[in-house]
Amino acid sequence: MTEFLQALILGLLIGGVYALLASGLTLIFGVMNVINIAHGAFLILAAFVTWSIWRATGLDPLAAIVLLTPLMFAFGWLLYKITVGPIRTAPPAASVLLTFGLALFLEGVMGVIWGNTSHSVRPAYSTDSFRIGELFLPKAQVYGGLVAIVVLATLYLVLMRSWLGRAIRASAVNPQGAELVGVNVASVAALTFAVGVGSAGAGGAIASVLYPFLPGSHYQWIARLLGIIVLGGMGSLPGAVIGALCLGVAELMTVTYIGPEWATGVPYVFVFIVLLVRPQGILGTRLRQDVATA
């Protein structure tokens, strides 16, 4: 029983962090129909920048989020203007190719700057845990999970309460309609992309403490994140949170009861099952083209 509870706790904690990382990806897809394959690379980039800041100043990686989020936001906005913006109205396949190219490019650049070696950020608390009886809650995961919840809640409030949030949701549901009522869909798309990359900045700072990373780690992350948003329903923020928690718990249960070598396959199993049983995901709505062919 202890073993089961322990796996559950560890899974939920890591799932919270996955949720933050997946939120940006699902948001970008929801608004722009862009599957951002470079999302994993953005997060690894943020992790490397966190590492450099931590090395140079000793600043806590979780405090570095305050710096990294705006930094990655600006980077995302710039990148959108240069690369993704010009093909916004092209079919989704074009954006997949483009962002895949971006991911490879970033991987190369990171290799040149930081070297193709494994890094990890190790603040003093990274080997400590909170204890409840027999159970342990690693401090890094707890802090990371808490920060992820705060960032996610902020994101949710922005989406639900602010004008920008309404504009983003309007653009996602009906771009033409949004244009009609005076929303500039093109600049909303740019802001959404930047918000998505900004959230990868916050997530990357947290992930840098939890997992060792090297430039090539982004493949593993994008597989995981795509698994999450496919499960949760592509484009749905609450769906991404549910998907992330499910994946976190499923990974830890796999490690505990089947064997760690099988954990890598969990996201793919998710994708298979979802596509077979419920193609729109847990909270996804059917896209118009799905309905038309159904």
Added chain:
Amino acid sequence: MQKLRWLVLALLAVAALAAAGCGGDDDDNGGGGGGGKASGEPIKVGASLPLTGEFSEPGKAAKQGYEVWQAMVNDSGGLIDGRPVKMVIKDDQSNQNTIVSDYNALISQDKVELLLGTFSSLLNLPASTVAERNRMLYVEPAGGAPELFDRGFKYLFFAQQATADKQGEVWANYVTDLPDNERPKTAAYPTLDDPFAQPTSEGIEAIFKKAGIKTVYRSTYTIDNPNLDGIASAMKAKKPDVVVNGATFEDGVGMVRALRKAGFTPKMLYQTTAPSLGDQYAKAIGKETTEGIFYAVSHSKEAETPGNTEFVKKYQEMFGGTEVPEDAADAYATAQVLQAAVKAVGTIERDKQIELADWLRENEVDTILGPLSWDELGRPEGEFLVGQWQSGVPEIVLPKEAATSDKIIPEWQPGGSG
């Protein structure tokens, strides 16, 4: 039309550059070939090492070892016929595909006359195939996976004391020989999916099982998704007395940290590779956490093996610091083996390298790791040293005659030696 013209121009430019590049190479090769007979022409010795990627820590150390050898050989009048050595070292990025093209390029483009091996079984497995096909002697500094030697290769030699399955033998025998009340009853074996780490942990498990130490946990994890917290928690539930972790650097460090997080301290902790990486290891897990951790090691800087003092001195002179990484020493010893064979046979010609291999099969070579000898398949026939971290310093504790410390700490005591 305009575009097409640019394209043609660009293609022509590329073709011209490529032709110039090839031409340059040809000139070099011609000169090298012709100058081979003249004394003083450097002998190119090629190797590709994982200078970046997963194995970059040991890879960089191995490079230092080769460079120390190059400096020392050249100081003492060259390798053969008074010809100095020039190392040609490539970076394979810890990638099994890159290493194949690297060794092919070393042989066919760089025209190296001799080869030296790379780091880790994973990379030596494909690299040794290239050497074998080209009939060039291939002595490797690491790569003790048994499967390397199951292929009947004639040019492959491993320049450490024993293959991976026997790496933990001395330590495992020490544990099983402990008096009943001190001997562990149960063991856990979390292991990286790696051709070196796995046989090492299986070798130890076999000895433990025979002595009645029960296996309560065994699992294999991958380097990109280790999930070590989950493993630590699963082990904690099984409460093994001893944990044997087949690891490389990053996951080895992660495992210790995960055990600390889980609040689980097994009586004994044995790891492959990571603890032998000196200061880096202590820095990564914290010096106070190292107390009592066991590992197998091939080299000790205090050892009184022939040439060891000179090697250590030269290493410190070239790279500073007080520690000498084991992998640097292994690489140096590898080059010593190559050197001994070349000196004894007196040739480095391509079609005569089988004579070098035959000589190694029949003779013992004195290295800084101690005397090394090999069986028909290039497997070394010696025993590893057992190391243990004591008061923040890596010491040799077994076998007795090589020990640098007169005590063995019976338990892992993270949090201080008291």
